[in-house]
Amino acid sequence: MSPCVVRTLALRRTAAALGLLLLAALAGCGGGAEQAAPARTWSDPGEATLGNWTLYYNALRATELEPSMAEAYGVAVRPRGVVISVSLVRAGDPAAPGGADVTMRARTLLGQDRPVRVKRVERGGAVSWLGELESGGRETLVFSVSARLPDSAAPLEAEFTRELHAAD
Secondary structure (H helix, E strand, O other): OOHHHHHHHHHHHHHHHHHHHHHHHHHOOOOOOOOOOOOOOOOOOOEEEEOOEEEEEEEEEHHHOOHHHHHHOOOOOOOOEEEEEEEEEEOOEOOHHHHOEEEEEEEEOOOOEEOOEEEEEEEOOEEEEEEEEEOOOEEEEEEEEEEEOOOOOOOEEEEEEEEEEOOO
């Protein structure tokens, strides 16, 4: 064999070996022990307790309400509307909080206050409170709820966070 042919065969073997090494290296990509941490989820119990009182709370886009429910409670269903629902129960009696006073606040993560319109709702002997406010397209809000109870000097308070997406 001529020296040119020997060199060509050696270069081909080297190229083939390098190609196999490259394929082996690429096949191992992403298979290491290090994986991205899962996204942090915000969770809260949806309730707070003080003595024998329990405060239940939630916030959601007004567009997520069933139309019959929104109509029954007088909630305006707007694409940027947000509804905060608060119920107080004393030892399993939903009619007990008749004399309670509930206030609600909402603020952005930058601390900008959002005005909340609060109304008291009585249905079937139960008392609850609804707060309504406007929110931007995709926004994370921090909600604060405070209830002055008829038989307690200290208020029952809760703070929770929700990421809200406006309806298209």
